[in-house]
Amino acid sequence: MPYAQGELMDHSDAGSQYASFALAEHLDRAGITASIGSVGDAYDYALMESTIGLFKTELIKPGRPWKTLSQVELATAEWIDWYCHRRLHGEIGHVPPVEYEANHYMESKKPQVTTTI
Structure with missing residues (x-):
């Protein structure tokens, strides 16, 4: 492993796919701490969503x-x-x-x- 147990964190919103037991168990087995942001907090993901939007617009969609x-x-x-x-x-x-x-x-x-x- 290139990281020590507990050094990685998966931070997500409160969507059902991220709050599932299956994901929590998978992260736990991999030594990754699960973190869920507060409900309705748009600022939690503004930077990431903006970057993903640029990624899709500038690379993914034009490359189809x-x-x-x-x-x-x-x-x-x-x-x-x-x-x-x-x-x-x-x-x-x-x-x-x-x-x-x-x-x-x-x-x-x-x-x-x-x-x-």
Whole structure:
């Protein structure tokens, strides 16, 4: 296992497929903690649903018909690489997420000047 017991969490909404005993048992056997978000909390999934929407619009629908699972897997890996390293995101200053994150950590690691009176 590339992770320790209890390090992974499956967070989902309260849909019946996610609240089933079968899924809970499967996650437990795999050492994955189950987590269900609060009912009616749209903000819980806003980012994920937005990203999945972009994924479908930019990759899945235009690529139809997909002939094999391998095609989808490779295209997905390429899309994620592009999305994280080259796609410009307006919400974060028209830079790719990797650049935004790097800038954030560079700023947060700068020594802070303090004064005393």
